[in-house]
Amino acid sequence: MGLGRIEQLKQDYDVRVDWKPFELKPGTPPKGIPRPFKPGENNNLTGHMKDCADDVGLQNMRRQPFVPNSRIAMQAALYAKDQNMFEEFHRATFKAFWEESQNIGDTAVLQEIFKQCELDWQAFNSPEIYNMYSQQLEFYLREPQIYGISAVPAFILDRYLIMGAQPYSVFQEIMEHLQK
Numbered sequence: 001m002g003l004g005r006i007e008q009l010k011q012d013y014d015v016r017v018d019w020k021p022f023e024l025k026p027g028t029p030p031k032g033i034p035r036p037f038k039p040g041e042n043n044n045l046t047g048h049m050k051d052c053a054d055d056v057g058l059q060n061m062r063r064q065p066f067v068p069n070s071r072i073a074m075q076a077a078l079y080a081k082d083q084n085m086f087e088e089f090h091r092a093t094f095k096a097f098w099e100e101s102q103n104i105g106d107t108a109v110l111q112e113i114f115k116q117c118e119l120d121w122q123a124f125n126s127p128e129i130y131n132m133y134s135q136q137l138e139f140y141l142r143e144p145q146i147y148g149i150s151a152v153p154a155f156i157l158d159r160y161l162i163m164g165a166q167p168y169s170v171f172q173e174i175m176e177h178l179q180k
Helices: 002-012 047-055 071-082 086-099 107-116 121-125 127-147 168-178
Strands: 154-157 160-163
Touching: 002 086, 002 168, 071 086, 071 107, 071 121, 071 127, 086 107, 107 121, 121 127, 127 154, 154 168, 160 168
Parallel strands: none
Antiparallel strands: 154 160
């Protein structure tokens, strides 16, 4: 949903976007963990989540039955960003997880995303490059604590923090205030 909000902001305002990684569930094992559905629950979004997803045109977004360890995907996103391919990589990763229920912590899934985005998996996976992005990720993962970010999506517009799935009117109100 953050992606949809960003797209709207870019259309309506002159904004610079700088995506940063956020580890939602630190300590998730490498293969991920199951996320069982509650009684009566299925993979369809409901309530506020469904409203927000529909609002930004994400009709195919589904609740997932597992939580991936997304660290390698976040490292790969940093690599894609340096290759000027972040948006393409981000969209493909989003689709793989939220629409196709693929485990984005699985290197085979990421290799396929790299292929789709015409990124060089061999270069990213070389020890020197991989370690460099691993260190960068550690640095970036400390940043949310500085700003008090504890949920995603999170946006910082100048000095204003917006956390969670919020209606677009919240963004518009802040942008209008900032333009005064």
